[in-house]
Amino acid sequence: MTRRSNGYPTLRRCAALIFAGLLGLGCGSGGAFGIANPTAPGNTSGVPNETIMWLLGTPGTPFQVVVSDASASWTIKGVVPQSIIIINPSPPVQMVATKLSNRSTLLSAEIIRGVTLVAESSTYDAFGTVTLATTGGTARIAPQADPDVRFFVKAPLAGLLTGLIEDLSEGFVVQARSPVLFLFENPDGRVDGQFSSLDLAGTFAVDIIFNGAVVRQATGGPNLVIKYP
Numbered sequence: 708m709t710r711r712s713n714g715y716p717t718l719r720r721c722a723a724l725i726f727a728g729l730l731g732l733g734c735g736s737g738g739a740f741g742i743a744n745p746t747a748p749g750n751t752s753g754v755p756n757e758t759i760m761w762l763l764g765t766p767g768t769p770f771q772v773v774v775s776d777a778s779a780s781w782t783i784k785g786v787v788p789q790s791i792i793i794i795n796p797s798p799p800v801q802m803v804a805t806k807l808s809n810r811s812t813l814l815s816a817e818i819i820r821g822v823t824l825v826a827e828s829s830t831y832d833a834f835g836t837v838t839l840a841t842t843g844g845t846a847r848i849a850p851q852a853d854p855d856v857r858f859f860v861k862a863p864l865a866g867l868l869t870g871l872i873e874d875l876s877e878g879f880v881v882q883a884r885s886p887v888l889f890l891f892e893n894p895d896g897r898v899d900g901q902f903s904s905l906d907l908a909g910t911f912a913v914d915i916i917f918n919g920a921v922v923r924q925a926t927g928g929p930n931l932v933i934k935y936p
Contacts, residue, residue, distance in 0.1 A: 758818060758841060759791075760772075760790065761788070761790050761815075762785065762814070763787060763817065764788075765812035768787040768812045769784070769785070770785060772785075773848060774801075774802045776799065777845055778893070779849050779892050780851055781851070789887075789888065790888070791887070791890065792888075794890060795893060800841050800845075802816055809834060811831045815830075815837075854894070856898055858872060858888070858891065858900050859886070859888050863909035863912075866904060866906065866908030866911070867884050868881075868905060868911070869903055872891065873899060874898050900915070901932050904929040913925050917935060922935050
């Protein structure tokens, strides 16, 4: 059973995703996420609205999702709840999420732009699949990202963070709740992330993943810096 809707979530939808309350998220709010594109590393001014992808539903439900924009794609495995943000994206964006479970748990995929829910699809089916895209979504899955560089902020649960992710050419202001996976599309050389807690939720745990391998790990708080290479 797959359900699709456009616009803001209904009261029933909010109840089904009550775990979002634990994350401190309002239904349809995107949890105050954003990405900026400053002109140079170190410029942290402004956090304009951007596109955020959410995997929600029954906590602990395992999934695999293929995220694609016009230039690259990524395959991600995880468990609900999880958010995904592409750094330096090439819109439009689409995602195909599959439950990796034969249980009748809820898997819901959402694409949010700013504070507006622009696409949503849910399934209770065993090994159910949902597909959604932004307006004018890609007609095909783009080639796999190369290099595939990811920042995974995996703790603390529901911790609100802000930071700067940058390469040798550009810096990108970010604000999110963990767990969140940042996909850095086509980075220029060295990458680094600087993160700070906004709610004193605890110690950060951050991985940098390069072409499928964890190449850097760091823990700390309320401020943390991680770099590769």
